[in-house]
Amino acid sequence: MHAIPSGVQGFMYPNEVQLTWSVLIVLYPFITGLVAGAFILASLARVFHIVAVQPIYRLSLLTALAFLLVAPLPLQLHLGHPERSFEMYMTPHKTSAMAMFGFVYLWYLLVVLLLEIWLDYRRDIVLLARSRTGVMKWIYSALTLGSRNIDAKSLHVDDRVGWTVTLIGIPSAFLLHGYVGFIFGSIKANPWWSTPLMPVVFIFSAMVSGIAVVLLVYETVTYVRKRPIDMACLDTVAKYLLYIFLVDFSLEMLDLIHRMYEASESFRTLDFMVHTQLYVSQILLQIILGTLVPVSLLALVQVVKLRAILRRRIYALAAALTLIGIFAMRWNVVIGGQLFSKSFLGYTTYKMAFAAREGLLPAIALLILPFLFLWVLLKLLPPWAEQKAG
Amino acid sequence: MDLSRRELLAAAGRFIVLSGAALEAFESPTGALAADSKYKMADHWWAMTIDIEKCIGSGNCVRACALENEVPEGFFRTWVERYEVNGEDREHPQVESPEGGIHGFPARNKPGVKSFFVPKLCNQCAHSPCVQVCPVGATYVSPDGVVLVDQQYCVGCGYCVQACPYGCRYLHPTKHVADKCTLCYHRITKGLTTACCEACPTGARRLADLKNPKDPVHEFLRVNAVQVLKPEMATGAKVFYKDLDGSVR
Numbered sequence: 342m343h344a345i346p347s348g349v350q351g352f353m354y355p356n357e358v359q360l361t362w363s364v365l366i367v368l369y370p371f372i373t374g375l376v377a378g379a380f381i382l383a384s385l386a387r388v389f390h391i392v393a394v395q396p397i398y399r400l401s402l403l404t405a406l407a408f409l410l411v412a413p414l415p416l417q418l419h420l421g422h423p424e425r426s427f428e429m430y431m432t433p434h435k436t437s438a439m440a441m442f443g444f445v446y447l448w449y450l451l452v453v454l455l456l457e458i459w460l461d462y463r464r465d466i467v468l469l470a471r472s473r474t475g476v477m478k479w480i481y482s483a484l485t486l487g488s489r490n491i492d493a494k495s496l497h498v499d500d501r502v503g504w505t506v507t508l509i510g511i512p513s514a515f516l517l518h519g520y521v522g523f524i525f526g527s528i529k530a531n532p533w534w535s536t537p538l539m540p541v542v543f544i545f546s547a548m549v550s551g552i553a554v555v556l557l558v559y560e561t562v563t564y565v566r567k568r569p570i571d572m573a574c575l576d577t578v579a580k581y582l583l584y585i586f587l588v589d590f591s592l593e594m595l596d597l598i599h600r601m602y603e604a605s606e607s608f609r610t611l612d613f614m615v616h617t618q619l620y621v622s623q624i625l626l627q628i629i630l631g632t633l634v635p636v637s638l639l640a641l642v643q644v645v646k647l648r649a650i651l652r653r654r655i656y657a658l659a660a661a662l663t664l665i666g667i668f669a670m671r672w673n674v675v676i677g678g679q680l681f682s683k684s685f686l687g688y689t690t691y692k693m694a695f696a697a698r699e700g701l702l703p704a705i706a707l708l709i710l711p712f713l714f715l716w717v718l719l720k721l722l723p724p725w726a727e728q729k730a731g
Numbered sequence: 732m733d734l735s736r737r738e739l740l741a742a743a744g745r746f747i748v749l750s751g752a753a754l755e756a757f758e759s760p761t762g763a764l765a766a767d768s769k770y771k772m773a774d775h776w777w778a779m780t781i782d783i784e785k786c787i788g789s790g791n792c793v794r795a796c797a798l799e800n801e802v803p804e805g806f807f808r809t810w811v812e813r814y815e816v817n818g819e820d821r822e823h824p825q826v827e828s829p830e831g832g833i834h835g836f837p838a839r840n841k842p843g844v845k846s847f848f849v850p851k852l853c854n855q856c857a858h859s860p861c862v863q864v865c866p867v868g869a870t871y872v873s874p875d876g877v878v879l880v881d882q883q884y885c886v887g888c889g890y891c892v893q894a895c896p897y898g899c900r901y902l903h904p905t906k907h908v909a910d911k912c913t914l915c916y917h918r919i920t921k922g923l924t925t926a927c928c929e930a931c932p933t934g935a936r937r938l939a940d941l942k943n944p945k946d947p948v949h950e951f952l953r954v955n956a957v958q959v960l961k962p963e964m965a966t967g968a969k970v971f972y973k974d975l976d977g978s979v980r
Binding site: 352353354356357358359361362396416419420421422423426427428432433434436437438439440442512524527528529530531548611682683684685686 | 867
């Protein structure tokens with residue numbers, strides 16, 4: 342007569358059986374992480390004058406922009422009333438972490454990323470507006486925003502302002518993703534989320550994923566364009582990926598060890614969950630395949646002298662695995678945080694729909710969309726060194 | 732009936748003004764039903780008391796709530812849990828709430844096991860985490876101490892559902908907004924008690940007004956061993972349980 346709802350083990354509060362946040366909310370921190378990470382990689386070249394990563398400076402910025410344009414879409418699709426989302430801008434609730442998303446997003450999009458890209462590309466845009474014809478001339482003319490002076494003094498001003506914007510951009514990138522971590526970390530009702538380490542872990546994992554995606558994009562684009570790859574650049578980026586990955590992994594392990602040693606009320610429940618429901622996504626995908634394997638591969642390159650072609654392939658493999666690992670990490674945070682009961686007495690199951698609004702299909706589409714945006718951006722604003730020189 | 736144009740316009744004007752006023756009276760700006768005209772929010776601070784010993788798990792409260800508030804199937808504004816605690820393993824009680832206890836519970840007698848029922852509902856927290864996190868302020872504490880949702884304003888993000896430590900909220904499957912126990916606000920502001928309290932056959936649940944000095948709640952809190960759920964959450968919960976077992980979560 343009284344059947345336990347399907348997919349439930351033990352006891353869940355009756356309203357907890359269905360998950361409130363779906364795969365779309367997994368995409369949200371994943372995508373914003375890629376944005377923040379790609380931008381921080383760009384800042385290495387601009388602010389910290391790491392010359393080796395200069396060839397991917399512009400590519401990193403455009404990658405960050407392509408993903409940033411998609412970042413609010415999963416949230417918008419998830420809302421029960423997306424038509425009311427503007428209320429977050431009009432009447433934000435000051436005590437809500439989520440209410441700040443719109444402002445943090447707009448700040449990052451308008452004040453940091455668009456401004457920096459525009460300043461860096463202004464000379465190219467003016468030259469393209471002069472040389473192109475037809476619709477493209479019109480588009481580039483519009484993109485100049487009426488600022489067509491490209492004499493040396495004017496370009497120097499662009500450079501100084503751009504540098505300042507990047508300088509502001511670094512804490513902004515930290516803010517963007519640290520803030521996303523805070524959305525989860527500040528929920529005291531959920532012991533899986535509630536840790537002050539969450540924003541820090543999110544920032545470092547963002548850097549890891551952002552660097553990995555730019556590395557993959559760089560390798561792919563160079564391959565497609567049949568141009569020689571800058572191995573010094575690739576080696577440097579891979580080195581940064583390794584170092585930041587080690588910090589990220591250490592932080593995550595610190596969190597894990599702290600939980601295990603403290604063994605508070607929720608620990609047994611969470612531990613059981615990690616070894617059952619989250620075994621594949623946490624142990625296999627996130628920790629082994631998505632962290633230990635890529636870290637080992639990247640470390641191998643540091644200690645063994647390998648040919649360029651082999652290094653290139655190892656980097657691509659490590660970057661791809663890293664992205665899988667970071668996606669799994671986001672999954673484990675968002676979905677894992679809803680699989681156990683807040684009574685700590687049971688577990689539920691996430692049943693992902695396929696073609697529904699919050700299903701797998703829109704999630705895949707949202708993951709493809711940034712790459713389409715990036716393709717358009719690369720056509721519109723070529724980041725290649727040869728164009729810049731011309 | 733012959734009406735001049737002037738009379739027709741005047742009658743139409745009266746109709747518009749009066750029907751507008753009637754609507755205004757029926758619906759408050761928050762979307763909740765308007766309070767009785769004599770009702771003063773500042774004079775009340777609503778809470779509830781629950782006597783665990785008196786609850787027999789009839790499920791009347793769950794049914795009454797579902798009917799009164801048109802609670803969607805599969806979700807609950809109130810529910811009842813049955814705890815079975817083995818004296819030697821108090822950390823792992825057996826808990827069940829089949830369909831929220833709406834049909835009551837099958838009789839069961841396990842020797843050596845302590846068994847009792849725990850009715851649950853929104854704790855109407857004074858320092859509510861759900862109110863804190865709502866990005867648009869659609870969830871709020873009314874001046875008389877009830878946590879309400881303005882369903883005309885809620886964006887349906889689900890952040891409040893995540894923030895509630897007690898599992899009392901859900902996203903309404905057809906309205907796509909947050910939904911929860913309103914402490915039958917439409918009733919208590921008219922001098923009635925809540926549907927669940929009214930339907931309880933043993934008086935285990937009682938609506939309480941902490942600002943009313945004559946309310947029996949004060950005596951209840953003074954003479955009994957009273958606890959709230961998850962006190963470590965420091966939410967200012969206002970559903971007070973008498974003789975709450977330490978195993979209850």
